[in-house]
Amino acid sequence: MTPLPHDGLALAELDDHILLPGVKGLPITAPLRQGAIAIQGWNVLRGDTSFPVAVLKHPALRHNLDWMRRFCERYGARLAPHGKTTMSPQLFAAQLANGAWGITLASATQVQLAHRFGVRRVLLANQLVGRADIDSMLTLLHEDPDFELIALVDSREGVLRLADAVAAHPLSRPLPLLVELGMAGKRAGCRNDEEALALAHAVARAPGLQLAGFEGYEGLQVTDDRAADIAAVDAFLARLVALTRQADADQLFMGRREILISAGGSGYFDLVARGFQGFDDLSRPVLPMIRSGCYLTSDHGSYLRQIGELDQREAQHCGHAHPSEGKDGLQPALEIWSMVQSRPEPNLAILTMGKRDASYDIELPIPLWYHPGESTATRPTTLPAGCSIFKMNDQHAYLRLPPGQEELLAVGDLVGCGISHPCTTFDKWPLLLAVDEDYAVGYAINTFF
C-alpha cells in the first residue's frame, strides 16, 4: 500500500519520530521509528495490534479524495477542508495534494500547528479576538510573509482589536478578513444584512485590514424538516451572494485580486457549490469556497445519512435516473476495532473501547463486524441485525446481542465499529493506523489536538 500523496510537504519529521510504548493501539514493547510501521507486517484482524485501535481504510480515503476533487471541478468550487476534523498533518497534505486550495482551521493554535507542517494557506473560520492569539498570528505573518491567512469578523470590537494590533506591528500587506453572516438564535455572525454590510465597510476602511469577502455556516440549520432546512439554507446562501454583490458595487474589495465567498459544512456542500455559481459579472474573480471536513472519512452514522441525501440531490441535479455518485459516493473510512473482554450475560458483551476511544456526541458507535479470535479469514463477518452498543463508560462499551444470538462473540473476539461524527473520534487518537481492505497495516496517521 502506497501512502497517501503529500507532495512537497514537510512530513519527514513524523516518519522519523520515535514511538515509545504506551500509545493507544500500538503493539510495541520497544521504541519504533514511525516510518518502520510499514514493514512490521501487522494485521488488525490477526490481532497483532493493541485494542482498541483506530483504523483508517486507505482505499476509502483515496476514493474520497478523488471524489471531492471531481466534485469541486464540476462546480468550479474551491475546497478549504476544515482541518479541525482531523488535525492531521498527513491528511492535510493529502487534501492539498488532491486539489484543496488551503485548509480551514478553528483557532490560532491550530493554525500554528498546520503552518509548522507546511500548510501555506489557511482560512481561520473563526473570530480572532484574544491578545495572545492575535499576536501569534501576526508573528507568523511577520516571520513568513508568504503565508496566507484569512480570518473572520462579526463585530466592531473585533475589527478594532485587529486594526490596533496590526497598527502596532504593521504587516507587509493588509490582513484579509471575511465578514461572518449568522443566523438568529445560532452561533457567531452578524444577525442581519445591514449589520454585515456596515461591518464590511468598516473593515474596508480600517488601515491594515482588507475585506476579502463574506462567510457563513449553513450547517447550523437543522430541524426535523429536511425540505424546510434546504429552503432555509438556499435563502441563507442567497443572502451571502447578495452581500457579496452589494459590497462589490460599493467598491469594498479594492486592493483584492479575488473575492471569497465561503460556506459549507459536510451535509449541504452541494447546495453551497451550486448556490455560489454565476459570479462572472463582478469587478474581480469570485472564489466560491466550501469547507467540508468530514467528507474525507464520512462515517457510518449521521454523515452517511446526510451524504446519502446529498448524493440523491446531486443525481437529481445532474439529471441521472439513479444517483450517479450514489453507487460511488463518499465512503466511510474510519473504524474503531476493539476486543470482547467479558461475556458476563448471554446477551451482553463488554468491549475494550469507551468514551475515550469513539464519539458519542451524536450517537453511540455502530457495531458492524466481528472476527473470532482464532479465525484465519482475511475479511471480517457482518454482525447480525439487532446488535447494538447501548452504553459506554470511559473505557468500556456495552454491546447487546439480539435474542437467538447468544452464542455469538466470545472473549477475545474482535468487533469493528463504525462511528458517528469523525471530529469527536479523531480527537481521541494521537495515532491512527491506515489499513487496506484486508486490514493489513500500511502506515500511521498522526493527529495534534
Add this chain to the structure above:
Amino acid sequence: MTPLPHDGLALAELDDHILLPGVKGLPITAPLRQGAIAIQGWNVLRGDTSFPVAVLKHPALRHNLDWMRRFCERYGARLAPHGKTTMSPQLFAAQLANGAWGITLASATQVQLAHRFGVRRVLLANQLVGRADIDSMLTLLHEDPDFELIALVDSREGVLRLADAVAAHPLSRPLPLLVELGMAGKRAGCRNDEEALALAHAVARAPGLQLAGFEGYEGLQVTDDRAADIAAVDAFLARLVALTRQADADQLFMGRREILISAGGSGYFDLVARGFQGFDDLSRPVLPMIRSGCYLTSDHGSYLRQIGELDQREAQHCGHAHPSEGKDGLQPALEIWSMVQSRPEPNLAILTMGKRDASYDIELPIPLWYHPGESTATRPTTLPAGCSIFKMNDQHAYLRLPPGQEELLAVGDLVGCGISHPCTTFDKWPLLLAVDEDYAVGYAINTFF
C-alpha cells in the same frame, strides 16, 4: 509556587521537553523548554495565554492530596487512584508522593505509559485478553521483574489466555490476579458468588498465576434513589468481603504475602473504606484498596454533588454535628477559561471553547466567573445566577445571559467554567497549566491519552 512534589520519579524528561507553537492554551511563537514556563510570568486573567486554556488550581490540588492521605490513614485504606482520569505523569507522581500505594489503570498501553514515567505498582482494573496486550505486559515484567502488576479476570477464557501466555514465557514470580465481581445488567465481572469463587479456585490452581483477591466497581450502582443505591453498594461490598473470607478459608491465597480487596469509584469510596475494615482474623494481612481517580480535581458538577454527600456521610459517621470535612472537603481544581468571541444577540455570548475542550457527557460546562478584558483585578468576578451554557459545537460554546444582564460580557472578556466529569476533560488537553489563586501560571502538567 512550588510544583507538586514528585519524589524519586523520572519527570525531568518532561521539563526538558521543547514545546513548539501549536499547543492549545500555550501563547508561544517560538520553541520553549517546558520547564521554562515557570519564569514566563504568564497570568490567565491578564489574557497572557491562548484561549481556551485548561487550568489546574495548585492550592486545590495540594489540598485534595492532603485530604485523601488523611482519609486513607483514618480507615487504613490503601489508595490506587485511577490514573485513566488524568493520564498525567506529574499527577501520578504527586499522588504517589502523597501516600498512594500505586496507580490504577484501564489498559495495557496506559500501563506502559505509567511505567515509562516511573510508576512501580499498577492495578490494571480490567480484563487483559488481547494477545498483543498480554505480550506487552509480560515483556514489561520480564524486563523489569520488580515492577508490580495486578490484573482482573472474570472468565475461564481469560484465565486460560493468561495461563497459556505465562507458560510460553515464564515469569520469575506468578502473575497476581483479582477476580472481578459484577452486577446483573452492568459491566464486566462474575454475575454470582459461586461463579466468582469457582473462578478464584481456577486462578489459584493455574500454573504461573496467583489469586491476589477480589475486586468490584460499586460505582455502577446509580439510580434516582440514593438511599437504595447506598444499601445496594453496602450489600455488594459485603459480598466481596464474604468472597475474600471464603477464599481464605479455602486456602486460595497460598504464596501471597497479602490479600487485596478493592472497590471504589469517586462517589462512594467512604462506604468502601468502611465496608472493607475488620479483616484481622484472616491468614494474612488484607489491603483494602480504593481507586478514586476524580478526588484529585473533583469538579463543579456531578462530583461536587456526590462528594458533598460523601462529606455529609463522613461527618455523620465521625459523629460531628457539622460535616468536619465539609468545610474542608475536596475542592474543584480543574477549570476551562475561554474568551467571548462574539456577542451576536443581547442574551447570547459565543465562547472560544467547545466539545474539543470541555466534557459534555454528564452535563455541559458550568460558567462560574468572568473577567473583563481590560480589568486589572487579580480575582475574577462571579457570574450572576441564570448564566448557563446551553449548547456546544466542536469549537464553540453558547452562553445564555439571563434577562436584565444584557450588558454583561463583551467581545474579549474572559469566562471561567467549571466542568462536570474530569476524565472526559483531561483527555482533551495534552497540556494543562497549574495556576495559583490569582491565576498566575506556575508550571505545566502533561497528559498522555
